[in-house]
Amino acid sequence: MLGQADHQHRTKIIQGRYPWPTRIERVLPMLEVHGVFKSYATPQGPLPVLQGVDLTLKPGSSLALMGESGSGKSTLLHLIAGLDKVDRGSIRSGEHQLERMTEGQLAHWRRTEIGLVFQQFNLIGSLRVVDNLAFQARLAGRHDPRWQAHLVQRLGLGELLERYPEQLSGGQQQRVALGRALASKPQLLLADEPTGSLDETTSGEVLKLLLELLDDSPTTLLMVTHSPSVAARLAEKVVLHGGRLAAVDAR
Numbered sequence: 529m530l531g532q533a534d535h536q537h538r539t540k541i542i543q544g545r546y547p548w549p550t551r552i553e554r555v556l557p558m559l560e561v562h563g564v565f566k567s568y569a570t571p572q573g574p575l576p577v578l579q580g581v582d583l584t585l586k587p588g589s590s591l592a593l594m595g596e597s598g599s600g601k602s603t604l605l606h607l608i609a610g611l612d613k614v615d616r617g618s619i620r621s622g623e624h625q626l627e628r629m630t631e632g633q634l635a636h637w638r639r640t641e642i643g644l645v646f647q648q649f650n651l652i653g654s655l656r657v658v659d660n661l662a663f664q665a666r667l668a669g670r671h672d673p674r675w676q677a678h679l680v681q682r683l684g685l686g687e688l689l690e691r692y693p694e695q696l697s698g699g700q701q702q703r704v705a706l707g708r709a710l711a712s713k714p715q716l717l718l719a720d721e722p723t724g725s726l727d728e729t730t731s732g733e734v735l736k737l738l739l740e741l742l743d744d745s746p747t748t749l750l751m752v753t754h755s756p757s758v759a760a761r762l763a764e765k766v767v768l769h770g771g772r773l774a775a776v777d778a779r
């Protein structure tokens with residue numbers, strides 16, 4: 529991964545080519561998670577999952593979220609995406625304080641500012657690849673055919689544009705899911721084990737593409753990954769353990 533200064537330099541060039549929506553408040557952290565608690569109701573009583581999570585991410589940075597299966601990584605990503613509510617604590621993304629927003633405001637914010645890539649690709653089966661790619665960007669009023677063409681070229685999707693998702697391999701579907709998330713020029717890309725269902729070779733290729741594409745954009749990345757070699761390519765690493773985050777600095 530490029531250093532912060534290199535990244536800013538490159539994104540300046542790229543942004544000139546494919547204009548990115550400007551943030552109102554450049555000085556604010558992209559993401560600020562403070563004292564977040566979350567438990568689930570189970571027949572055996574409440575299951576505490578997050579027990580005081582704190583996290584700050586600067587615009588343009590990248591973070592690998594690691595931790596054992598069941599440690600609460602997906603729970604945290606869902607909260608950050610506004611798909612679920614915290615029990616206690618606060619989550620702010622730029623100027624948006626999530627717990628003060630209505631469902632409608634959250635949906636609009638997700639559409640316009642957030643890119644989601646989850647393990648299940650959630651492509652729309654009735655739409656061709658080309659329309660899947662443009663779907664969120666169109667909803668966000670931000671469809672940029674030149675940027676989409678750039679993504680298609682970088683992701684090697686040129687031959688697949690007229691196909692439907694069921695006519696694609698797992699790796700191809702995951703590349704489309706990445707393209708779709710980036711096509712709307714999100715401020716924040718949340719990826720939950722984006723290659724978890726792919727074989728090791730395909731997974732490596734998809735991750736390499738993701739990291740290359742991030743060099744082309746000012747998007748901030750938060751990615752759940754089990755791979756130390758992937759994590760090493762991101763600017764920061766944290767591990768979720770016992771309901772809290774700890775920094776990982778061994779490289």
Ligand code: ADP
Pocket residue numbers: 568569570575577595596597598599600601602603604
């Ligand atoms: P990870 O993504 O790190 O594997 P998760 O966030 O998916 O972990 O889950 C954390 C814990 O919360 C697990 O023990 C899981 O079984 C439990 N859990 C997740 N979602 C729910 C839910 N909707 N209801 C009850 N328990 C849940």
Ligand code: MG
Pocket residue numbers: 601602603720
């Ligand atoms: Mg998970």
